[in-house]
Amino acid sequence: MFSLRGSRKRKRNAGICLLLGTVLVAGYLIYLTDHKTINLQDVKSDGGRTKAPTKNNSIAYSWPKCEKNVSAANSKNFSTFTVNYQDFLYYHHCRHFPMLLDNPDKCVGAHGSADVFLLLVIKSSPSNYDRREVLRKTWAEERLVNGKQIRRVFIIGTMDAAWEGERLNKVLELEQHQYNDILQWDFKDSFYNLTLKQVLFFEWLERNCPHASFLLNGDDDVFANTNNMVEYLQAHKDSNGNKHLFVGNLMVYSPLIRDTWSKYFVSVELNNAEYFPPYCSGAGIIMSVDTALVIYEMSKSIEIITIDDAYLGMCLAKAGLSPASHMGVQPHGWYLPSRRIDQYDPCHFKDKLVVHRFFSTNMFYMWKKLNDPNLNCTKK
Numbered sequence: 001m002f003s004l005r006g007s008r009k010r011k012r013n014a015g016i017c018l019l020l021g022t023v024l025v026a027g028y029l030i031y032l033t034d035h036k037t038i039n040l041q042d043v044k045s046d047g048g049r050t051k052a053p054t055k056n057n058s059i060a061y062s063w064p065k066c067e068k069n070v071s072a073a074n075s076k077n078f079s080t081f082t083v084n085y086q087d088f089l090y091y092h093h094c095r096h097f098p099m100l101l102d103n104p105d106k107c108v109g110a111h112g113s114a115d116v117f118l119l120l121v122i123k124s125s126p127s128n129y130d131r132r133e134v135l136r137k138t139w140a141e142e143r144l145v146n147g148k149q150i151r152r153v154f155i156i157g158t159m160d161a162a163w164e165g166e167r168l169n170k171v172l173e174l175e176q177h178q179y180n181d182i183l184q185w186d187f188k189d190s191f192y193n194l195t196l197k198q199v200l201f202f203e204w205l206e207r208n209c210p211h212a213s214f215l216l217n218g219d220d221d222v223f224a225n226t227n228n229m230v231e232y233l234q235a236h237k238d239s240n241g242n243k244h245l246f247v248g249n250l251m252v253y254s255p256l257i258r259d260t261w262s263k264y265f266v267s268v269e270l271n272n273a274e275y276f277p278p279y280c281s282g283a284g285i286i287m288s289v290d291t292a293l294v295i296y297e298m299s300k301s302i303e304i305i306t307i308d309d310a311y312l313g314m315c316l317a318k319a320g321l322s323p324a325s326h327m328g329v330q331p332h333g334w335y336l337p338s339r340r341i342d343q344y345d346p347c348h349f350k351d352k353l354v355v356h357r358f359f360s361t362n363m364f365y366m367w368k369k370l371n372d373p374n375l376n377c378t379k380k
């Protein structure tokens with residue numbers, strides 16, 4: 001991790017040096033940057049929060065580096081927790097990370113035109129290039145549906161393996177250059193940092209896209225029928241996104257897991273409740289931007305926990321709002337009456353909104369089939 005941060009900083013310094021090079025003796029500076037000996041102060045202080053230039057010349061916000069909370073090791077039963085959970089406790093107070101790739105104009109209309117109706121917010125990770133590629137060509141394509149704008153962002157952290165991490169960051173930069181759909185922050189992209197990723201996204205949303213109407217907040221391995229989704233949202237009683245909406249696969253009376261070996265373990269010190277408040281499975285949640293901003297406001301006073309979707313339920317509960325169920329969201333796969341029926345028959349998916357665990361080939365097939373005007377689902 002140190003080497004990753006170190007080399008990123010060096011790169012940024014190198015960029016600034018090249019700029020100065022137009023004023024000063026270029027050859028001399030290139031010599032210096034090549035030898036990585038310049039240590040310019042590239043971020044000017046601005047009362048805690050600072051503005052730093054990023055590669056695409058936008059403004060990103062950065063904060064002082066968040067320090068490890070060493071006294072977390074004194075919490076009860078600490079030694080019985082997994083290394084990952086211990087790591088989570090050391091850093092879960094950290095809420096601000098600099099952006100490496102930003103997209104501040106994502107919600108500005110193509111020609112000063114209408115606001116974004118549906119923003120697709122897809123949790124991805126540095127190594128999932130192939131999943132992003134297929135989504136761009138299928139349900140997550142930026143387009144107009146029924147005259148409504150669909151836009152897309154992938155939300156991503158970094159990988160803390162020195163060489164591979166650097167290489168994947170480079171790939172993300174190239175993707176950004178080509179598609180302008182990456183939001184990347186400088187934190188370790190891991191399961192226990194998903195809540196952090198979600199909160200950082202909401203912060204971005206408030207700053208850059210508060211006038212969008214709706215979000216689909218989901219994983220990069222779901223199949224989302226975004227055409228249906230636009231129709232469903234247009235039929236919704238308030239289709240400007242100014243009212244509460246939070247739907248998906250509803251989870252009620254979900255107990256907190258106390259087995260330390262479990263991926264879903266939550267320590268008593270972090271949260272001593274027996275059950276989580278109702279929430280929707282994080283694979284695919286449809287919400288109004290209004291609700292998203294309320295959740296963000298609530299999150300400021302709720303400690304980050306390891307389970308990102310349950311955390312959203314906690315924020316809703318604090319605001320006195322409820323999540324709701326939608327039959328079209330099936331995050332645990334789908335069930336068919338007989339094994340002799342093709343499980344990828346597109347007619348099973350015609351009226352679905354989100355179905356979990358689809359990979360490239362089937363994603364592509366299903367999207368093409370569902371958009372085929374000759375698709376005939378009338379039973380013989």
Ligand SMILES: *[C@@H]1O[C@H](CO)[C@@H](O)[C@H](O)[C@H]1NC(C)=O
Binds near residue numbers: 070075
């Ligand atoms: C650090 O951890 C201790 C023990 O869990 C906790 O009491 C304290 O509030 C934490 N400090 C920060 C800054 O989160």
Ligand SMILES: *[C@@H]1O[C@H](CO)[C@@H](O)[C@H](O)[C@H]1NC(C)=O
Binds near residue numbers: 087088188
């Ligand atoms: C979350 O990200 C921070 C910043 O990169 C890192 O220090 C921490 O170890 C990560 N936490 C987990 C549980 O991966």
Ligand SMILES: *[C@@H]1O[C@H](CO)[C@@H](O)[C@H](O)[C@H]1NC(C)=O
Binds near residue numbers: 076077269
């Ligand atoms: C510590 O672990 C014991 C045994 O698993 C459990 O009963 C107790 O509630 C835990 N205490 C805390 C504060 O996590």
Ligand SMILES: *[C@@H]1O[C@H](CO)[C@@H](O)[C@H](O)[C@H]1NC(C)=O
Binds near residue numbers: 376379
């Ligand atoms: C769809 O298929 C049914 C049954 O095979 C047939 O009766 C109907 O005419 C078809 N509809 C269209 C629009 O092709």
